[in-house]
Amino acid sequence: MTDEFPLRERSATDADVAEPDLADAIDEVLEAAMTLLSERGDAAVEDGDLDPVFRAHVVEILTEAWTRLAGLRDFGYLQAPASLDLGLMQATADVLLAQGLHPAQPLVSANVLFEVALPAFASRMPVPTVTVAQVLHSSVFGRFVPGALAYAETLRGQLSGVERVAELRLARQLRESILPELAGDRPARAAALVDALSWDLEHPVPQDFPDSLLEYAGHELPVLAPVQVTEIGTRGRVAAPAAEELHAIAVEAIRNARRHAGASRIDVVLIWRPSTLVLTVTDDGHGAPAPLEELGARTHGIASMRRRAALIHTRIRFETDETGTTVTLTCPTDASEDARA
Template sequence: MTDDSLLRDEAAPDSPEAGLADAIDEILETATTLLLERGDAAVEDGQLDPVFRAHVVGILTEAWTRLAGLRDYGHLQAPATMDLGLMQATADVLLSQGLHPAQPLVSANLLFETALPVFADRLPVPTVTVALVLHSSVFGRFVPGALAYAETLRTQLSGVQRVSELRLARQLRETVLPSLAGDDAALVDAIAWDLERPAPAGFPDALMDYAAHELAGAAPVEVTEIGTRGAVSAPAAAELHAIAVEAIRNARRHARASRIDVVVLWRPSTLVLTVTDDGTGAAAPLEELAATTFGVASMRQRAALVHARIRFETHETGTTVTLTCPTTAGAETDREANTDARA
């Protein structure tokens, strides 16, 4: 008997509520079998994780209620989509299960495909309407939870990375720096200072603070901000800062640059960040070096995480890294345009 058996006990035999209880039983049984075959962490000893089960029952109940009540489907936005508490609770469950960030979305698709024929058979509503409402309820719950989960993992990874950086900086100062002198000592001291920098607090202010610090023997950095300052998401701000710092480090350590210029150009819907140095340039196009050069590969990966485009230009008189990233205003404009198109 399912946890939702009270629906059946309190409802008339032919009522929508009784039909829902039977539908949930069938969907849970089929979904459990498929998840078990897949080796999904949501199933243990042949039983669905209780929290996951309650989550699924809530999703199915929401979709069934909307369909049985023949309510206005309008924007088809599930009410729980922006429930921050539910998002974090889902993230905590996924974290405890040690899932890959993409696995919740795979499970959501499995649930949708399992529930669709069951709902369509039991409800006097066109199948396409069942599909629309069910899709809204399933992915309106799973996607925000999956995003919160990915953000939780990113935060944990950042914490681990920070601890590693501080440990390395301490080892450099305590064991390497005392044995060096001159330019070598200056370089190691600069690296240690770089590693000890606190996490950036706001973009581009943190980048300006970073650039304002003069390091002995290191090329100075000039930051110019152009346009009306917009806003980028917190994850994008962190990655933008990291990419700019990596480009500055590369120019200082490898290109023997005497000057580095950073331009932050705000446009209505995008931010364009360029880092230009007057160093020696690379021996080959940086895109070709990405497979063997960790710094370049890291910048490309970071850009991809926040849906930004990155371009490298290098020649004998210097290198330019150009990054184009959507701003929050641009993302909002895109959403409004999509809403208007659907309307």
């Protein structure tokens, strides 16, 4: 039966001596889970190993379950589960969001973990298998389900703010780009900026990268600087969340060059390497009036590019002088069979 006694405090040394099977059980579960998750293409497996955050959660869950079962074995009662750390649940949700995972992914991972942990624990614990199953179920789903709910709530909060963000972006573009051109008696340029803004609003989410970027660059606008895109190497595959952010960063760099740099030409180069994409956006404008590191703290466009790059673990570098500005992105990829010279 379950009672109200808290978990017994045990040091790592005590656990190693008293529970020699615990480490073996954890290793067996981790190896089996990694095999199953890898076969399913789960995002918890990266470069042939479990994601460190996922691994840490699994070890904590298994240790808690083992400790509760050991209490039943040694003292005749089933200890209460540890209380949930809500801060940890939210931190996990933030990690899942940054990785662009489906909200149901934690539940799929929980099923896999329960499936492989049950036989590993049942074969080592001299208690009824049904009790092992009950304890594992409580420990596994008691952590993964709240994590999934926190993730869903985080997504809901972000989605509720999307419309407001779009409104603010539209207002900023009207105020900073179009109105000054009208006030300066440059209606042709203002009309081109309105055209560019309309294109952005009609194509909010790219369907395919880098084809979406090629399409954007091919939308010729009078008065505004043309964009030339060059691809070098064998085209690789970019994960969907990363592709969307790369497109957004490149488009933001193009907008900045057109609106603020006085550029007459913009060159976008994509260099595909076996496991990396290097994307550069270069303009021949007058450069920034201050180091971009300083401007990033108060300029929406640069700050937005930095945030987007951080979300997809992509390095971003800004270089500027009187001859122009270059934005360089370095992003991991998976090689594909498609080639584009």
